[in-house]
Amino acid sequence: MSKIRSFKGGMHPEYDGKELTDSCCVIEAPLLEKYYVVLAENAGRPPKPCVAAGDKVRKYQLIAEADGFVSADLHAPTSGTVEGIVDVPGPMGGSVQAVVIVSDGNDHGSAPFDCWEKWQEKSGAELLERIRKAGIVGMGGAAFPSHVKLAVPPGKKVDTLIINGAECEPYLTADHRLMAEYPQKVITGAAVMGKLLDVSNIIIGVEDNKPDAVAALEMASAGTSVRVQLLEVRYPQGAEKQLIYAVTGRSVPPGGLPFDAGCVVQNAGSAAAVSDAVLQGIPLIERIVTVSGEAVRSPGNFKLRIGTPVIEAVKLAGGITEEPGKLILGGPMMGFAQRSFDVPIAKNTSGILLLPPKAALNFSSSPCIRCGRCVEVCPMKLMPCLLCASIEGGRFDLALKDHVMDCLECGACAYVCPSRRPLVQQFRRAKSELRKKR
Ligand code: SF4
Ligand code: SF4
Incomplete structure (x- = not known):
């Protein structure tokens, strides 16, 4: 070694x-009545649906085709009927379209490839x-x-x-x-x-x-x-x-x-x-997801089909012990906070976290004390304190010069900041503005 x-x-x-x-072994989830396979789960262009309401589908069948090179096909997580294409809360925020499949309970389908x-x-x-x-x-x-x-x-x-x-x-x-x-x-x-x-x-x-x-x-x-x-x-x-x-x-x-x-x-x-x-010879239709957090009754790792609503995953983990203060898809550092338990899991959903209210308090920030801790931890060797000051002063040009576009949005700087400066929020804002200008 x-x-x-x-x-x-x-x-x-x-x-x-x-x-x-x-140490929680993977538990396979039972078949659900409905799956919501979102059409915007890859980093490129959303795939185009190739099924319509009323169509019968088999497990593994192609239901949405990649739209261009940077896009990915989507396949049916089980056999059943397409109920329609509807708007649902998106795993990465906003609202997205999803193909709704009503299971026929048979889970029929053979491997589509050799x-x-x-x-x-x-x-x-x-x-x-x-x-x-x-x-x-x-x-x-x-x-x-x-x-x-x-x-x-x-x-x-x-x-x-x-x-x-x-x-x-x-x-x-x-x-x-x-x-x-x-x-x-x-x-x-x-x-x-x-x-x-x-x-x-x-x-x-x-x-x-x-x-x-x-x-x-x-x-x-x-x-x-x-x-x-x-x-x-x-x-x-x-x-x-x-x-x-x-x-x-x-x-x-x-x-x-x-x-x-x-x-x-x-x-x-x-x-x-x-x-x-x-x-x-089978396409990607399921993944292992950690369902955890102090507000979950029996945290664990579950093999879930793509399109499983979060509420169903939480039920598998025994439900909640208290009203969670925060629901996050992914990890607490880089994951996406959610407003709804109806959000379905996507191919990149590694975790579902339910944090109790005390872990989700909103702290007010105070002025930078120039302690340098954010600089010490930044894995990209950036100067988070200076970048934040430039952005707050509207100087996106300075932030660009100081490599804000290289920021990973990992949140390490914000985690160690004693003044609880809203560093990552500012870097996301600046990157979005600079991308728009391009
Ligand atoms: S969020 Fe950006 S600036 Fe902060 S530590 Fe990570 S890479 Fe560095
Ligand atoms: S860690 Fe916070 S307080 Fe310390 S220099 Fe960075 S931004 Fe300022």
Whole structure:
């Protein structure tokens, strides 16, 4: 086992809430009466529906087609009838459209693609096309289509594939349980993508707080070209640029992509989905989700179908112990606060958090005392205090010059700020304004 590696900056919260669920084995959710498959869950263009109200669908059937290269197909999570296409609360905010499928209770459907047990005999182009057709996206965050991240642009040379098993966000343990209970899928998916990219350097980065997952991955990877790299428990270890630095010592240039450091990064969940798509011939219709927080009666990890309303997931976890002060999809640092329990889960929903009112208090901010803590923790080596002052003074030009566009919105600076400055809100505002001007 190689020595533990890390990046510069960052921090670790005093309490990370992982012990609520890190030993909870994955529980498969029973079939629901209705699923709401949202049409805006990938980072690119929303897919176009190819079914209409009244259509009968089978499990795994294509229900919405990718609209262009940076977009991903969507498939039916079960068999039944399309009730219609309606507006629902979006997992990443606002209102989005969703295909509503009323289950027929049979869950009928066969794998739409051939099972490739001898995937090693397939070409890189064939494997890439299978990943595209299976609608696989980055399952750890932005839901960027995996086939796009795996298509190396002309002129770029990639020699390393990194599988992101860091799961550094507090409370989340979905990837932890995936790697501990389904290590073979993660290793096979990694090997498939390694073959596709024609790289032999395939590394799974895992934070050092998941010993059972590390042991399972070590065992499953024995005799393969995939190796496990231990990472320090430090937030945001799983941010792409920080992970690349920790694993390879290479820096992605400002404004650059992992390709610029010779790397491709894929989430552990996406790797498992690639294994399913190639070996079993099935598209991505379900994922593991951590349902946790102090307001949940029985926190746990659940295998949920895409389109499951949050209210159903909370019922599986025993309901609530008190009226939550905050509902978040994702982790508490980078997740999206929600107003409604009707919001459905998407391919990138790693967690459902219900925090009690005392954990969701709104603190008033006070003036900056120039303590420099935000500068110490910023993993992008930015000056959050100065950026915030520029933005508050309306000087977006100065914020741009000081690289606000490189901000990951990781929230580490806001977490340590004793004056509780609204740093991330200001950076999001400035980035949005600057994008509009472009
Ligand atoms: S939110 Fe942005 S400025 Fe703050 S620590 Fe993270 S990357 Fe740095
Ligand atoms: S941590 Fe807060 S108070 Fe300290 S320098 Fe940064 S913005 Fe100012």
